[in-house]
Amino acid sequence: MKLLLSLLAAACATSAALAQVPVLSLERITADPPLAGRLPRQAEVSPGGRWVSFLRPSQADSEVLELWAQPAAGGEPRKLVAAADLLGGVEQKLSEAEKMALERQRISQRGITGYQWCGSDDSALLFPLSGDLYVVRLGAAGPQAQKLALDAGAPKQDPRCAPDGKTLAYVQGGNLFVLALTAGARPRQLTTDGSETLGWGLAEFIAAEELSRQRGYWWSRDGKSLLALRVDEAGVAIKTRAQIFADRTTMTAQRYPAAGEANALVTAFVIDAASGQRRELALPRSGKDGAEYIARAGWFADGTPWLQWFTRDQKRLVLTEFQAGSAPHNITAESDAAWVEVHDDLIETPRGLLWSSEASGRRQLLLVDRASGARTPLTQQPEAVAHAVCVGERGVVFAAAGDLGKSQELFVMSLGGGKAQPVPGAAPRQWRDAKADSACGRLLVTRSAWGQPPQLELRSLGQGTVIALAGDAPDPQLKSYTNTPQSLELTAADGRTPLNAFFFPAQDGREGLHPVIVLAYGGPGASTVNWGWGRDMPLIAYWQQHGYGVMTLDTRGMAHRDREFTRAHQAAFGNVEVADLFAAVRQLPGRVPGVDPSRIGFFGWSYGGFLAARAMLDADTPFAAAVAVAPVTDWALYDTAYTERYLGLPDAAASGARAASYVSANLPSRAALLAGPLLLVHGTADDNVLFEHTLRLVEALQTAGKTFDLQIYPGKAHGIAGRASRLHLYRTMDAFFERHLKTGH
Structure with missing residues (x-):
């Protein structure tokens, strides 16, 4: 009797708690202002330490960013400038190149989308807007924005001030320009050979998308020279994207280096800012050990330029310095039988160069002697x-x-x-x-x-x-919707490696077994199961309220673990992570109560979209339904640096046949294995995972006589940005899971 009374009391308490939680709708999740608040972006400490600057979403529209700053000593934040203050009601303009650059940085908002401090005295900031350049000066009278008097024409991209704040550089029409920030000064053109296929000072697609390098030139510390990259894309194959909008179709030619194809030829030069004279920083180019990618670049304090570069297979990363009048000197190198991860850890210290390495089995910091290359472990x-x-x-x-x-x-x-x-x-x-x-x-x-x-x-x-x-x-x-994750102890398919997983039980107050939605990415370079803020938290809470349990999972091959864990994708996609996913899903009913193993669905985006589609194209799948957003379906279509890092070249060297790593990861070839509901989602203007990926799988599924669901978003890129589009996507997913995980049960 006591046990029965306790259970009844617990049930009443649960019902009362559920009754107090407000209903969360998809409309609220995608509405303005966001549930999380208007989160600042690109926060920086000013060079002199007097300010903290950041981009802040507008009170009128959180998809529009404004430039703000707050005194570092305390005090209220203040808006420095907004795009609306400067454009006078004229619509903001973005070229296709600028849109692609923002996509590489995963910036979907409008307005002021980037800025930098100009000089070291904390008195001015610089930013581009609608093809022009602006300086905001901070003085006793408050912030004053000034549009720089520059010739009209192609947009002025990636402006950067010299360290003394007296001169700036920018890219226009593929060429580098410098401008003295004095009254009446005119820009001086440093390069003249910019064209549709050749450009100076901007990051090429591969650098921005796969190597996290978003810039293409660097001022020397004395402001007298620039280290600039010259990008020749003449040999890069053209992919024509049909940007299908509701009222038109725009054909966009994009230089996109697919796996196995030619990359852009990137060369480095030191350019005198006064005369334009330049000298090349020569790197080895031929053979397997030649420099294929320039991952990082910069200057040492003594005025010596340096480059970090990868071989094409990315199994070797070299740090090289170029002292004038001397041969290039390789300071240190990292080698790995699988691949070397790119990093930003290079800082001059009194004891040597601070550097990071995974040679110990997990990334640690060490000190490198610049002259001898000797290494001293630190952390x-x-x-x-x-x-x-x-x-x-x-x-x-x-x-x-x-x-x-x-x-x-x-x-x-x-x-x-x-x-x-x-x-x-x-x-x-x-x-x-x-x-x-x-x-x-x-x-x-x-x-x-x-x-x-x-x-x-x-x-x-x-x-x-x-x-x-x-x-x-x-x-x-927001606090009402937050449920503390239950950290699960799951084991990988190898029977020994622990996997990180969170579980969120259904919160609809109904007894019995519940369906479950699994969220996973599965790809290298990222992790999703952690104690930090998760942007999917409101969506998880919505699913909980609607009777779903939710599990998030990191499989082997993902980031923030030791080297053995992160190298699981070597020469194979759709193998280890699929095995881990299936193993984790099958362990779930034994770890938490109330899970219906016959009603487990999956949702994944990008690599997670590949994983979602791959999971359904398997005779042994434990999933009842899956949603695949922007999935890679044929890795031979994806870009060089990412794909070759993990799978190698697509054609076997001896026979010219397709390499086994690409064959096993090809989804159209598995179309006949589809036996359950699959929803494919893609934006037609996606310049990262091209729309062609989904079209190839669609054709293969139709040829195999398989039925499936398809949702396309006209004119949308990889992130399917915009409140209306995101709301529609969530509604579509909601209806899909309702139909296939709940109906009839």
Whole structure:
């Protein structure tokens, strides 16, 4: 009797709790303002440390970004300028090249989408807008925006000020220009051979999309020279994208290097900013060990330029410096039988160059002697170091993984070695990262946790001073929708490797077995199961309220783990991650109560879209239905650097036949295996995973006589951005899962 009364009391308490939670709709998830609040983007500490600047969504429309700043010493944030203040009601213009550049950075908003501080005295910021360049000067009278008097024509792209703030450079029509920031000054053209296939100073597609390099030139510290990349795309194959809109079709020719095809030829030069004279920084080009990709570039403090470059197979990364009058000097190199991961860890210190390496089996920081290349290990973290933040008087600040990759914390340690100490503010089950001022004395810390959107604070190292930076508070109801994830102990298909997974039980108050929706990405270079803010949290809460359990999963091959874990995709897509996914799904009913193993669905996007489609094209699938958004279906269509890093070249060298790694990952060839409901979703203007991927699978499924669902978004790119489009997508998915996971059960 006591047990019965306890169960009844628990049931009543659960019902009362459910009754108090407001109903969450798809309309609210996609409405303005966002549930998470208007989160700042591109936050920076000004060079002199007086300001924290950021882009903030407009109060009128969160899809439009404005430029804001807040005094680092405390005080209210202030809007510096908005696009509407400058355009006078004229619609913002973006060229196709600018749209593609924003897509590479995953920026879907409009307005002021990028900026930089101009000089070191914290008095001015620079940004492009609608093809023109603007400077915002900060003075006693408040911020004053000025449009620079430049010739009309092609848009002025990627403007960057010299370190002294007296000169800026920009790219127009494929050429580099410099402009003195003095009254009446006219731009001076440094290069003249820019054309449709040749350009200076901008990141090529592969660098921006796959190597996380979003720029193509760098000022020397004395402002007298530029290290500039020249990109020749004449040998890159043209892919014609039919951007199908509701009222028209626009044919766009894009230089897109598919796996096995020619890349852009990228060469580096030092250019004198006054005379335009230049010298090439020659790299080895021929043979297997030749330089195929320039991953990073910059200047040492003594004025010596350096380049980081990859071989085509990306199994070797080399750091080379180019002292004038001397032969190129290879400082250090990383080699890996699978591939070397790109990184930003190169900082000059009094004890050598701070560098990171996975040679120990997990990424750690070390010191490299610039002359001899000798290496001295520095960090000994139990899990992988994510990246270095800065180096200053108190040592090196870095971010590192914890809780088997589910958390990330900030640490500081002496360059002389010893034990790393957590930066104050450390706590379990959170995700922290940081940027720093030039002296590494102040950290701009971003902290988030599950259900808690990112918040900014300014910390002074060694002083304990903390300034919370103002930001829009999330919707008060967000807390009502937040359920703490249940961390599951699941094992990979190898029977020994632990996998990270979260489970969120259904919250509809109904007894019995529930359907489950699984979210996974499965691809390299990312992780989705962690204690930081997850942008899918509101969607997960919506599904919970509608009677679904939800599981998120990271399979082998994903990021923030040791080298053995992250190299699981070597020479194979659709293998290890599929096996892990199936194994995890089959373990789920034994780990949590109330799961109906016959009603488990899957949702994935991009590589996750490939995984979703691949999971349904399998005779042994445990899934009852799946949604695949923007899926790669034929890896021979995808770009060189990403695909070849993991699968090698698509054609076997000896026979010329298609390599086995591409054959096994090809989805159209598996079309006859489809036996369950599959929804394919794609934007027709996707320049990352081309719409052709879905069309090839559609044709194969039709030829095999298979029925499936298809939803296309005219004119939309890879992210299917926009509130109306995203709402429609969620409604489509909702109806699909309702039809196939609930109806009849």
